[in-house]
């Protein structure tokens with residue numbers, strides 16, 4: 039399978055090249071040349087398959103040119119060594135819990151898959167690869183954890199000082215080894231701008247092979263399709279039209295779900311729920327795409343004003359607005375509504391949602407008002423303790439802290455403070 043650039047000014051590449059370069063030379067995102075549907079029998083009998091078997095069959099066509107089957111099996115063993123349970127919230131609504139991995143966010147799947155692929159591609163390659171990544175919170179921890187100790191790969195994480203939660207900061211600043219954290223005096227947008235500038239800076243790229251571990255990288259984006267299939271396996275017997283609601287920021291997760299649908303998974307509709315950063319909900323209303331600066335919210339992993347993967351969604355629907363609209367809706371919710379919903383769910387069911395999951399639930403509920411005979415799955419994208427202060431303050435509870443989190447809380451933060459692009463540049467040139 040080849041991958042092409044969505045800017046159409048660069049040659050097609052194989053999976054390994056797309057992973058190593060992250061973004062095409064013409065600055066376009068890579069996209070698979072073809073998505074071959076899986077046989078009907080795969081979906082018809084999916085409940086007889088293990089998650090590992092499902093994953094292997096689904097991801098194989100995208101990577102098989104550059105990863106042998108035995109290696110792919112080994113990678114999937116490592117990546118998928120935790121559960122993806124469905125929890126019933128209401129009669130027609132379940133949560134798909136994606137937070138049972140090492141950093142308790144769904145990004146563990148993509149980050150670990152990418153780390154394993156890059157580690158494999160670096161074997162026998164003398165040139166070291168530097169993964170440069172900007173995080174608003176969750177990406178940093180998942181990437182740090184996934185890449186820790188991977189030979190031939192160094193990781194540099196930029197995060198906005200004082201704007202990530204304490205747990206998130208610990209997860210990305212305490213590992214050491216091949217992971218360096220840069221604490222930026224600025225916002226997430228500043229971090230992202232610096233990263234983009236570094237990719238274009240010849241003085242750096244002359245000396246260093248840089249790649250991105252944001253969801254623009256195909257190795258982080260594509261494996262996210264797998265847990266949509268694991269969810270389908272669990273809810274298929276409900277015998278209703280299935281809809282997925284995905285709390286969205288950069289729109290990589292929802293886009294991966296749509297790839298699962300292209301593979302033949304029967305889904306009636308996708309809902310992307312956002313916080314007040316409503317560039318896509320506005321687009322779905324007006325047909326005009328107008329990016330804007332991001333606004334800080336309690337669901338900080340979705341504070342994105344110009345979602346990088348939305349262009350992939352448009353490509354999946356051949357840039358046809360009416361086709362997209364048939365299969366996709368997007369709604370925005372503010373923090374007050376989100377908190378009220380966390381409370382409502384908790385009071386009714388004792389289920390604790392994190393602010394992102396609560397936004398996903400809201401999207402689903404809104405859609406089901408007009409489409410009552412559907413069965414809804416919303417993605418619970420992070421464990422509530424990752425947003426401890428919001429959860430405590432909103433629900434008046436003190437949730438118990440899981441082992442994964444306790445382990446990092448006691449460790450010492452190590453981060454280099456930088457306040458401008460020059461700080462990043464000199465770090466990259468020296469290290």
Ligand SMILES: *Cc1c(COP(=O)(O)O)cnc(C)c1O
Nearest residue numbers: 176287288289290291339419420
């Ligand atoms: C990253 C993240 C999101 C947004 O996912 P996208 O793929 O960027 O849309 C939602 N919730 C949580 C908890 C996240 O960490």
